[in-house]
Amino acid sequence: MTRKAKRSALCWLGLSPLLIVVLFPYATMLSTALKRKDEIFQFETTWLPDSLYFGNFIELFANRGFGRALLNSLYISFGATLVSLAVALPAAYALSRLRVPGKGTFRTYLLVTQLISPIVLIVGLFRLFAYLGMINDLNALVFAHSAFYMAFAVWMLQSYFDTIPKDLEEAAWMDGASRLKSFRRVFLPLCLPGIAVTSLFTFVNSWNEYAMSLTILREGSLQTAPVKIAFLTGTLYETEWNIIMAATLVATVPVAIVFASIQSYLIRGLSLGGVK
Numbered sequence: 001m002t003r004k005a006k007r008s009a010l011c012w013l014g015l016s017p018l019l020i021v022v023l024f025p026y027a028t029m030l031s032t033a034l035k036r037k038d039e040i041f042q043f044e045t046t047w048l049p050d051s052l053y054f055g056n057f058i059e060l061f062a063n064r065g066f067g068r069a070l071l072n073s074l075y076i077s078f079g080a081t082l083v084s085l086a087v088a089l090p091a092a093y094a095l096s097r098l099r100v101p102g103k104g105t106f107r108t109y110l111l112v113t114q115l116i117s118p119i120v121l122i123v124g125l126f127r128l129f130a131y132l133g134m135i136n137d138l139n140a141l142v143f144a145h146s147a148f149y150m151a152f153a154v155w156m157l158q159s160y161f162d163t164i165p166k167d168l169e170e171a172a173w174m175d176g177a178s179r180l181k182s183f184r185r186v187f188l189p190l191c192l193p194g195i196a197v198t199s200l201f202t203f204v205n206s207w208n209e210y211a212m213s214l215t216i217l218r219e220g221s222l223q224t225a226p227v228k229i230a231f232l233t234g235t236l237y238e239t240e241w242n243i244i245m246a247a248t249l250v251a252t253v254p255v256a257i258v259f260a261s262i263q264s265y266l267i268r269g270l271s272l273g274g275v276k
Contacts, residue, residue, distance in 0.1 A: 026252070032245035033057070040241055056246040066247055068221055069228035074254060075138055076213075076224065077206040080145035084153045084202050085195065087146075092157035093183065097166070107158070110151040118148050119211045126215055136219050144216070145206040153198050160194030196262045203258055225251045 027047070032040060033056055035049040060066045095103055125144055126135075134140035164187065172182035213224040223231070229247045233239055 026249070029245045029249040029252075032241055033249050035242060037240065037242050056242045057250070060243055060246050060250070064228075064232070064243065064247075065221065066225070066228055066250065069223050069225045070250070070254070072138060072217075072222060073207055073225040073251075076141045076145060077203050079139070079142035080149065080206040081199050081202045083142060083146035084150045085199060087150055088153035088157055088198070089195070091154045092161055093187075095154070095158045096161035097169075107155065110155045113151045114155075118144075118209070122211055122215050125212065129216055134216075136217055136222055138217070138222065140216050141209075141213060141224075144212055145209060149202045149205055153202055156198050156201070157191075157194055160198075161191065164190050200259060200262050204255060207255060 031047050031049065034052050034054070036053050036055070039049060094100060095107070100106070129135055129137070129140045129144075132140075168186050168190070169179075169182045172186045173179070177185065208226060209224075210226045210230070214227050214230075217223060217227070225247075229244065229251060232244050232247055
């Protein structure tokens with residue numbers, strides 16, 4: 001075994017307790033989701049089911065309307081991420097590259113806004129969207145989520161933009177490029193890692209949001225995945241853990257896919273920044 005392989009094996013050995021702690025909830029969800037209801041409440045529980053049972057997932061999508069809830073959450077999360085980035089990118093660039101009066105005070109204000117919980121403003125938001133006729137409208141949550149997470153996106157992107165040397169843009173200007181062209185051709189490829197991380201945080205926060213979704217979306221067909229899972233816990237006189245675990249497992253898949261795709265995008269962004 002080479003020295004590099006030994007070092008890698010030692011690293012994995014040291015991380016194995018943490019890996020077990022992280023993967024344990026997912027193993028529990030998968031084991032419960034693949035069991036029948038009567039098998040879950042047996043006195044002697046086992047990790048592996050007697051036979052793989054996919055009826056929980058069929059019940060979840062065919063009779064509980066969870067597929068619609070997933071689509072609603074995806075629409076809201078992607079929409080909030082795009083709107084936040086559309087505003088945060090030029091705002092963060094202006095704070096990082098232009099002379100803006102009161103820049104330090106504005107950055108402090110952005111940070112202080114993150115101390116306010118969205119649930120404090122639920123009543124005001126509900127009255128606002130009711131006045132605009134946007135109750136039971138998915139776009140209302142897109143705007144609400146983007147408004148709450150936009151300050152964090154600006155603050156995070158501006159901190160990352162400050163680490164990029166200004167000499168690269170100045171060289172592009174000397175070659176005849178405009179500020180917009182240098183931003184698109186030179187600055188933006190170097191910012192891809194920061195944009196990817198900010199997008200990931202915004203998407204995950206919007207995906208997990210519960211209070212505003214429960215308040216503004218009143219119809220069952222418009223419920224998001226977290227609200228739908230919460231409603232599954234109160235069915236009749238029993239808790240259907242097999243259905244709940246199947247729903248929770250399915251709800252983690254889009255976040256895992258987004259993270260995996262952005263992780264590869266991070267590496268590509270770093271390589272672009274290093275080469276160009």
